Amino acid sequence: MKKTVVLIGFMGCGKSTAGKELAKALKYRFLDTDSYIEDHAKMSVAEIFAQYGEQYFRNLETETVKKLMEIAEETVVSTGGGLPLREENADILKKNGFVVYLRVKGSTVEERLKGDTARPLLQGDNVSGKIADLLEYRDPIYEYGAHMVLDVDEKTVEEIVEDIARNFKMMCEKDQENNNRD
Numbered sequence: 001m002k003k004t005v006v007l008i009g010f011m012g013c014g015k016s017t018a019g020k021e022l023a024k025a026l027k028y029r030f031l032d033t034d035s036y037i038e039d040h041a042k043m044s045v046a047e048i049f050a051q052y053g054e055q056y057f058r059n060l061e062t063e064t065v066k067k068l069m070e071i072a073e074e075t076v077v078s079t080g081g082g083l084p085l086r087e088e089n090a091d092i093l094k095k096n097g098f099v100v101y102l103r104v105k106g107s108t109v110e111e112r113l114k115g116d117t118a119r120p121l122l123q124g125d126n127v128s129g130k131i132a133d134l135l136e137y138r139d140p141i142y143e144y145g146a147h148m149v150l151d152v153d154e155k156t157v158e159e160i161v162e163d164i165a166r167n168f169k170m171m172c173e174k175d176q177e178n179n180n181r182d
């Protein structure tokens with residue numbers, strides 16, 4: 001496994017915030033799949049959805065994950081909330097990195113993303129119903145795609161970073177022991 005930590009989870013779970021701090025703590029590079037896509041398309045995610053549709057964006061995510069996981073070394077990668085739902089993407093992530101699912105409750109997402117206009121899937125009426133439906137469908141998929149699950153609702157960014165760093169170091173040590181044995 002490459003020395004790469006991947007953060008997955010629902011919109012608003014704190015992947016980017018925790019990811020940046022984790023990268024600082026590990027002295028790793030930080031990459032964000034949404035930012036990568038936006039920089040290359042020279043458009044925001046919302047504009048891509050509006051102009052080309054969701055499937056087009058999902059295809060960009062797959063292209064991006066292939067590229068980034070190929071070059072990622074000593075890197076923390078934060079992923080868009082829908083990215084691990086494609087089996088192909090989830091397989092690439094799990095094969096190449098230590099995948100951490102930041103699990104969050106619907107009520108926390110609702111509170112954090114009140115008034116947000118950047119996320120096309122959470123616009124319009126009945127946002128809490130949309131969050132609940134998406135979470136119910138996605139939670140088992142995120143869990144299956146991860147090496148570690150962390151419930152983050154009550155945790156500070158510092159606690160999240162510490163928890164991930166500790167588990168990641170343990171995993172690296174085990175990996176090293178196995179390599180020495182071979």
Ligand code: S3P
Pocket residue numbers: 009010011012034045079080081082083118119120121
């Ligand atoms: C999406 C999550 C967003 C972004 C896009 C779709 C999703 O990223 O990729 O709006 O399907 O959950 P964040 O998880 O960073 O908000």
